[in-house]
Amino acid sequence: MATTELTYKRSAISPFFFWVAGLAIMILIGIAGMANVLMNGLQVTGLNDRVPWGLWITQDLSSIGLGAGAFTFSALVYLFRVKRFEPLARAAVFVGFLGYTSAMLALAMDIGRPDRFWHPLVYWNVHSVLWEITWCVILYSTVLALEFLPILFSSNYFSRWPWIRKFGELLHRGAPVMAVIGMGLSMLHQSSLGATYGVLSGRAIWFKPSMPVMFIISAVAGGISLTLLATILTGKLTNRRLISLDLQREIARLAGYVLLGYLYLKIWDWAATSYYSHSPGTASALSRLQATTPYTQTFWWLEIILGGLIPAFILLYPSLRRNDRALMIGLGLIVMAVVVNRWNVTLSGLVVPPEWSPGVLGGVLAASYFPTWTEVAVSIGILGYGLLAFTLGVKYLPIFRRARAHGGD
C-alpha cells in the first residue's frame, strides 16, 4: 500500500482521458490569449485608467488566498504537532504550490512590463505594501517548492537515484523550520494583500484597517476548504478513501469555525463602517455602488448568505457534515465566496472613484469594466494549468500517501 500509486479503475480511463484532453484545450486557449497579450500589450484587455485592475488581479488574489491551506496545515502539523492532520499536509502544500504559481502566471500577464518582473527585488521601496507582497510571495513560493520537492523525490520515478531521494528526505526533515518561515511569510502577505486596498486613504470604500484581517481569515477558511474539497473529490473519482471519515469531519468543522469567526468580523466590519456610522466618503461611494452596480447584491447574496451562512451551517451541523455530498457543496460554496469576495473588493473600490471636482457634475469619467475574451482565455489557461498539474500530481506523485521519510510510525 505504501509504495503503490493511486490506480484508476479500468472503466474510469476513458473519462480521465477526456478530462485531461479538456484541460489541455484550456491551456491551449490560455497560450493563445497570452500570446495576444505579449504581442499587443494590455490594450487587448477591458481594463482602462479608471479600472486598471480586473479579472487577473481577482484570479491572482483568489489563487493566493485559496493556497492558504498550505501554511495552515504546515503550521498545524509541523509546528503545533497536530499529527492527525498530517495525511492532508502534502495535499495542502501541493494545492498551495499550484495556487502560488498560478498567481505568478496571472501577475506576469497583468504587469505592463513582464520583462521587469525582477525590479522589486533590486529597487526597494519599503513603504510600498506591494513591495512587501512581492518579496513575501517570491520567498514563500520558494518555501512551497522546498516543501513540495520531497514529495516529488519520493515518487517511484526517483527511486533509481537514491541520492536524490536522500536529499528529499533531508529537506523533509527541515519541514518544521519551513513551516515556521512559511507561516511568518503567509501571515505577512496574506494580510498585506488586503492592505493593498486598505491603506489607500483616497478610496473610501477600501480605506479601513479591517481589510488585512478579513483577507487572511477568509484565506484560511478558503484554503482549508479547497484542500479538503480536492481531497474528497479525488477520493470519490478514484474510489478510494484518502483520509479517514473522522479526520474529514474534523477538518470540515475546523473550516466551519474559521468561517463563523470570519462572518462575525465581517458583520461588524459592515455595521461599524456603513450602518451605525455615517462617513461622507463611504456613504456616497456605497450609495453610488448600490445605484449603478450589482456589487451590493453580490455582497449580500453570494458572499454573506450563499458563501457564508449556508456553508457555515452545513459544516457545523453534524448530520449535514456527515453527508459527503452536502459537505462538498458547502466547501465549494466557500471557495466560490472567496473568489467573489476578491472580485467584489477589487471592483467596488474602482468603479466608484472618489469625487474630487469642486462642481456638482462630478466630471469624473464613468468607470466600468468588462473582461475581454483575451482576459478570459488567459484565466482559463491558468486554471487549466492548475487543474492539470493537480490531476497529474495526484496520479503520479505520492500526494495522498503517508510520508515514509518522516513519521516512522
Add this chain to the structure above:
Amino acid sequence: MKKNKKKKGSPSIIGRRDVLKIAGATGAAVVFTQLVTTGPLSSDAVQGIGRQTHQANASGGQEWHMVIDLSKCIGCHYCLWTCQATNDVPEDDMRWNIGFPETTENGVDFFMTRPCLHCQQAPCVKVCPVGATWVREDGIVAMDYTRCIGCRYCEVACPYDVRRFNWKVSEKENPYQPAWGTSEVERRPRGVVEKCTFCVQRIDRGVAQGLTPGVDPQATPACVNICPVNARVFGDINDEESPLSKYLAEHDTFRLREDFGTEPKVHYVRPEKEA
C-alpha cells in the same frame, strides 16, 4: 523527533536559553520599532525613497506650486492641447491635463481643468513597489519610465485620476503639433505609467540657466504660458516675490479634497466670487 519528545516531557522552567531568547526578541522588537518610527524606514521618509537612487535636482530650496483661477478660465482648451503637443500625448484619452465643463452648486457654469496636483504626501509615491516615482526636493512628483513595471498600483492609489497607463504605443501622429507646440520629451514605451510633470524639462533647464520658472516662459510649464487669460499662475511658494506667492496672498484658494491628506501643490480659485 527524539529531542522534541524529550523537550515536551521536561518541566517548563525558564532557563538561561529562554532568558537569552526573550532578551533577543526584546532587542529585535526595539530595533524594529526604532527602524519604522525614525530613519529611512519611517513613514515620514517616504519622499526620500526615489531620491536616494536618482540624481538630486538642483533645488535651491524652491518648491513649485500652481494656481488655477476658475473664475478667469474661459474653457478654451488651449492648455490641454499645448500639454499634449509639448509632452507628446497624441491620444485625447491619455491627457495629462484634463478639462471638462462643470457647474457649481449655485448653478454657475465653469470649466474645470486638472493637471497632476503633485501632492507632497502623494499616495502614488508611497505604493510604488519599485520606487519608480518620487517627490523631488522641489516638490515635483517625478517618474522613472525605465524602472516602472506597469503594475498600475499608482493609478489605483491616486484619488484624482491623474495617472495614465500606456495600454499601447500610439502610432498616431500628434494632431496638436506643430500648431500648439513641439515635443520636448520622448514618447513613452508601452506598458509603463505616465503623468503630468509640471514640464520638468523646462524647469530643470531653466533653473540651470538662471531663469525663474513662473516668470521666464522658457522655464514655465506650457499650460501656464499658453493661457490667454492668465488663469494659471506658476512659481516658487518659498519666494514671497514670485507671481504665485503674490496670487495666493491676494486670493482665496482651495485644494482638491484636502480631507485626503495628500497636500496637493495645485491651488484653485473658486469659479464664482463670494456672495
